[in-house]
Amino acid sequence: MGSLSRNARAYSFYIFIIFALGMLFIGVYYISEALLILQSGDSEGGIFQLALGVFGVGASSYIFLRFRKKMTLLRQALPPTVITITECKKCGLKSLRNFVKGDFVFKSLDECKKCSEPMLITGVYAEKAKK
Amino acid sequence: MILSLVGQESDIGSTLLNVVYLGSFVFFMIYGQKFQTWMILRDVGNAVLKLKTMRDKARSLAISTAKEVEKEDLDPTPRIDHFLEYFSIWPVGLDPGGIVPKFEHLLNVRDQRFKDEVKTIAPNADKIQANNLEGVIEVAIGLNAIYRIINHFYLLGKKTMSLYVIMQIQMQLHQIMEMAEAYSIAIKAFADGQPIGDGAGAIVAAKMMYGVPYKKISKEIVVAETQLDGRKLLILKAEGPGSTVGKPGDGIKKLIEEENGRVAMVVMIDAAGKLEGEKSGGVSEGTGAAIGGIGVEKFTIEEISVKYKIPVHAVIVKESIKESVSPMTKEILEGTDIALARVKRIIREGTEEGDTVIVAGIGNTVGVGQ
Incomplete structure (x- = not known):
């Protein structure tokens, strides 16, 4: 990935943003011009200007949407929260806690707080990370 | 001439913008594909x-x-x-x-x-x-x-x-x-050492064999003998809680040969790819060897089941390919309880008291003991 430097990508990102903002500005300008022309009674010229303006706004919106999508694609996935379910097979006491390295399903743990029987891990699952 | 083409000769700003617009059409006509390639390359x-x-x-x-x-x-x-x-x-x-x-x-x-x-x-x-x-x-x-x-x-x-x-x-x-x-x-x-989605089958088997003594039957595969309404159940899974899938095909073959082919049914439980729109952790049942991979294990199971005419039933816990290699989700964990109930129903309905049934929990057993 020799030529693919992060700085170069950052610069091209800013160029794209400036380009999109420029398109948006031109689009808005044309729409406002179109409205003035339409008010003066020149419907043909007004519609042409309006079409150009809508195209400009549409193109800039498309560029922004693409960026948003790309940012979502590039965002690193957050690691999920992993929960361990512990259960007492005798009295049915069930509790949830965060996963600790070394936990596995059907591992016997310390004694149950209620009946002094060993607790058992009956499940380990991941919860989706909150964004 | 250009001014007359684009109109509005008096307004130099509008003319310039018109020229830019017309220029962009020409640009995209000539360099459109290059521009598209460049955009894709960026992605x-x-x-x-x-x-x-x-x-x-x-x-x-x-x-x-x-x-x-x-x-x-x-x-x-x-x-x-x-x-x-x-x-x-x-x-x-x-x-x-x-x-x-x-x-x-x-x-x-x-x-x-x-x-x-x-x-x-x-x-x-x-x-x-x-x-x-x-x-x-x-x-x-x-x-x-x-x-x-x-x-x-x-x-x-x-x-x-x-x-x-x-x-x-x-x-x-x-x-x-x-x-x-x-x-x-x-x-x-x-x-x-956390369980992953692919371990759904291993969890179902572990639930059935928990508390029963087990022994090694083939490479990294353990088997436990238990009972269900008068049926002898031989439950096998990869030996956990370390990460392994073992060789369940060899295990099933060995068990069938040890029983001289007198096995009424083989039930296999595995995680399987869901289609888009389907719920993760949903359970389906069918016929055939529920096992992924290149096909070596599947081949072994099919060969031995055909030899002794043993029906092979499959119970699958649905999940996406992404979920199968990610830490197990709550939906998939809950799906293993449904799969367990289905396995028991299939055995009760498809066999009689005194029959021998092999139940194989397929998948990576990381984070799943027995």
Whole structure:
């Protein structure tokens, strides 16, 4: 990935943003011009200007949407929260806690707080990370 | 002349903008494809950057996991770096007769090579740690392979500026990135010994065999004998809680031969790919050997079941490909309870008291004991 430097990508990102903002500005300008022309009674010229303006706004919106999508694609996935379910097979006491390295399903743990029987891990699952 | 073409001769600003618009049409007519190629290259380039980060993280995690399990002062970095580009050459398929034993041999050699490598990297690791480290290294190799392939197409596309070269990868980029992301999360699960989605079958089997003595039946496969309404159940799964899938095909074959073919039914439980729109953790049942992989294990099970005319039933827990290599979700865990109930119903309805039934929980047993 020799030529693919992060700085170069950052610069091209800013160029794209400036380009999109420029398109948006031109689009808005044309729409406002179109409205003035339409008010003066020149419907043909007004519609042409309006079409150009809508195209400009549409193109800039498309560029922004693409960026948003790309940012979502590039965002690193957050690691999920992993929960361990512990259960007492005798009295049915069930509790949830965060996963600790070394936990596995059907591992016997310390004694149950209620009946002094060993607790058992009956499940380990991941919860989706909150964004 | 240009001014008369674009109109509004008096307004120089509007004229300039009109010229820019008309110019852009000409530009896109001539350079449209190049521009599209450049846009796609940017997309793929960003993905390559992300994959590189994932690959580097996976490598670091493999090294740190190896250092953690190996108490002695051995530096695993050079060995892991060498091993990241490990590959397998599949046997020739020109003459398909007898290809399965070739695959089996190749996979056995590969598996043994991985175990030997882990032993060299971390000679003092216990069995569970060694299996988990093997899982971590396998995922790191997978991520490295994805990065290298995507980078290859990216550089090739850049070199040739060919839309068709770069489009091949761009069309699949979303799925590839999803898979790489899942691998990236899975590597942590292997390092910490957390159950993954693929372990749904192993959990169902573990629920059925918990509290019953078990023995080893084939490579990394354990079996326990229990009863269900007068039926003898032989439950097998990969030996947990370390990361392994074992060789369930060999286990089932051995059990059937030990019973002289007098087995009323084989029920296999596995995680299987869901279709888009289907609920994760949903359970379905069907007929046939529910087991993934290249097909060696499936072949063994099919051969022996045909020989003794034993019906093979399948119960699957649905999940996406991404979920199958990611830490197990709550929906999939809940699905294992539904699958367990289905297995019991199939046995009760399909067999009689005194019959012998083999129940095989298929999948990676990382984080699942017995």
